[in-house]
Amino acid sequence: NRSFKDYDDILDACTSAWKHFIADVERVMSLCSRDWIKLT
Numbered sequence: 001n002r003s004f005k006d007y008d009d010i011l012d013a014c015t016s017a018w019k020h021f022i023a024d025v026e027r028v029m030s031l032c033s034r035d036w037i038k039l040t
Helices: 008-020 026-034
Strands: none
Touching: 008 026
16 A cells, blocks of 8 residues: 655656556557457
8 A cells, every 4th residue: 555645646656657557558458449349
């Protein structure tokens, strides 16, 4: 678990986590794509 100093600390942690997540394109694609949907 983690405690946060203030709102900005929470925002920094969320921003860091989001940037880490979107940096892995294959992970995003695997979580957001489905075999039955064909997007163009």
